[in-house]
Amino acid sequence: MNTPLKRHHQGLMWASLLTALMLEFWHPLDGLAARLWPQWLMLVMAYWIMERSRCVSMFRGVLFGLLLDLGRGVVLGQHALLLVVGIYLLQQTRLRVRFYPMWQQTAALSGILLLQQALQWGLYRWLGYPAQWQDGLWTAASSAMLWPWLFLLLDRLNMWLRRSEN
Amino acid sequence: MAGRGTDHNPLFMDQVPGSLRLTVWVLLLVALMVLDHRHHWLLQGRALTGRVLDPVFSLLELPDQAGRQLATWLVEQQSLVARKQQLERDNVRLRVQLRQWQALLNDQQQIQALLQPMVRASGQLQVARVVALNSHPFGTRVLINRGKAEGVETGMAALDSQGVAGQVITVLPHHAWVMLISDPDHALPVQLRRTGVRSIVVGRGRADELEAMNLPLSADIQVGDMLETSGIGGRFPPHYPVAVVTHVQRVPGERFAHVRVRPLAELDRLQFLALSWGPEPS
Numbered sequence: 001m002n003t004p005l006k007r008h009h010q011g012l013m014w015a016s017l018l019t020a021l022m023l024e025f026w027h028p029l030d031g032l033a034a035r036l037w038p039q040w041l042m043l044v045m046a047y048w049i050m051e052r053s054r055c056v057s058m059f060r061g062v063l064f065g066l067l068l069d070l071g072r073g074v075v076l077g078q079h080a081l082l083l084v085v086g087i088y089l090l091q092q093t094r095l096r097v098r099f100y101p102m103w104q105q106t107a108a109l110s111g112i113l114l115l116q117q118a119l120q121w122g123l124y125r126w127l128g129y130p131a132q133w134q135d136g137l138w139t140a141a142s143s144a145m146l147w148p149w150l151f152l153l154l155d156r157l158n159m160w161l162r163r164s165e166n
Numbered sequence: 167m168a169g170r171g172t173d174h175n176p177l178f179m180d181q182v183p184g185s186l187r188l189t190v191w192v193l194l195l196v197a198l199m200v201l202d203h204r205h206h207w208l209l210q211g212r213a214l215t216g217r218v219l220d221p222v223f224s225l226l227e228l229p230d231q232a233g234r235q236l237a238t239w240l241v242e243q244q245s246l247v248a249r250k251q252q253l254e255r256d257n258v259r260l261r262v263q264l265r266q267w268q269a270l271l272n273d274q275q276q277i278q279a280l281l282q283p284m285v286r287a288s289g290q291l292q293v294a295r296v297v298a299l300n301s302h303p304f305g306t307r308v309l310i311n312r313g314k315a316e317g318v319e320t321g322m323a324a325l326d327s328q329g330v331a332g333q334v335i336t337v338l339p340h341h342a343w344v345m346l347i348s349d350p351d352h353a354l355p356v357q358l359r360r361t362g363v364r365s366i367v368v369g370r371g372r373a374d375e376l377e378a379m380n381l382p383l384s385a386d387i388q389v390g391d392m393l394e395t396s397g398i399g400g401r402f403p404p405h406y407p408v409a410v411v412t413h414v415q416r417v418p419g420e421r422f423a424h425v426r427v428r429p430l431a432e433l434d435r436l437q438f439l440a441l442s443w444g445p446e447p448s
Binding site: 022025026027029030058062067070071072073074075076077078080081084085088091092123124127128129130 | 184185187191192195196198199202203222223226302303304305306307309336343350351370372434
């Protein structure tokens with residue numbers, strides 16, 4: 001678990017995290033797509049935590065979260081807080097969740113995603129925005145639906161890179 | 167390469183339990199949010215960190231710009247000719263109007279010079295395009311494609327063709343953040359055009375509805391009244407249209423009336439913003 005990552009792992013991890021960050025920035029302004037836009041960064045981070053718990057630390061979560069806050073023009077620390085909480089919960093449960101069948105894994109992750117959405121709802125209310133709790137449900141649901149596919153995609157890429165290196 | 171996976175956490179040693187680390191991070195981040203929200207101490211720091219983001223924004227803009235160019239390229243010749251004729255007609259009409267406005271402006275400036283010796287002539291307008299990738303969750307802050315290099319400064323008023331849209335809050339080298347009047351953090355001094363009663367328009371996080379504060383129950387307000395900038399505070403040019411009153415509710419016993427207004431600027435589909443200084447640059 002504590003062995004350092006291979007070079008291809010590092011490359012794939014950074015590429016996927018940066019892609020997720022870009023996708024977060026490309027959040028559509030309105031319409032159905034805006035409601036259903038998944039939490040890309042959290043999902044990609046979740047994959048890497050399950051793969052190697054050490055490669056996404058809370059520190060990295062804070063770093064990416066702050067970048068997201070700056071890029072989206074929201075109050076500093078908002079996304080960072082949500083990511084840190086999510087990363088902590090995943091790190092605590094990863095040893096069990098990792099070996100669950102996919103549907104159970106998705107359910108466990110949904111719990112964490114829902115908690116994040118609830119936190120975000122509270123934060124928006126505190127800041128004075130007319131946040132709707134239903135919106136959080138939509139986002140969490142679409143993120144959970146995406147999870148198995150994202151997991152498969154990243155896992156395939158990971159295995160393919162490993163094989164091509166050997 | 168060796169040890170790359172373990173030296174990622176410069177602040178805490180590995181022995182520190184996760185729950186403690188979480189608590190410390192949460193406390194730090196909550197403190198950061200409170201400071202950023204309440205005191206805006208970090209706005210300057212944000213501009214500095216934003217310098218890192220500026221090239222990222224330019225990069226993210228590329229697909230949108232490519233699409234825009236492709237669309238321009240694909241426009242048919244015929245529609246271009248028709249458009250040219252239309253623009254020529256408009257041009258003549260606008261030139262005539264401009265003459266009239268200039269005459270009016272001269273008169274007005276003379277009157278203002280008599281009334282208010284301190285009023286500064288409105289400076290040059292800087293026009294910026296709203297960057298499409300803006301993804302503020304409630305759309306109350308937008309990114310524009312002009313920054314420090316083009317002369318944009320913090321505190322400039324942002325106007326669209328219909329009315330006041332917001333003000334510049336953070337300036338990066340080639341981009342700037344504009345806080346729209348619909349943001350809950352935004353307050354704009356206004357007056358009723360018909361009666362001159364003063365008020366403050368505050369955002370509620372919605373593009374189609376703002377709130378006019380501090381209007382006494384007895385104040386003469388009707389649905390349909392026009393609100394314009396009062397120029398108090400010096401940030402915004404005076405007498406620029408802001409919003410129309412849509413809803414007035416007077417609850418007996420309360421000090422102020424509940425007044426809802428609809429902004430004239432199309433805050434949810436802004437494309438271009440004109441930036442200008444108010445009467446007194448800060």
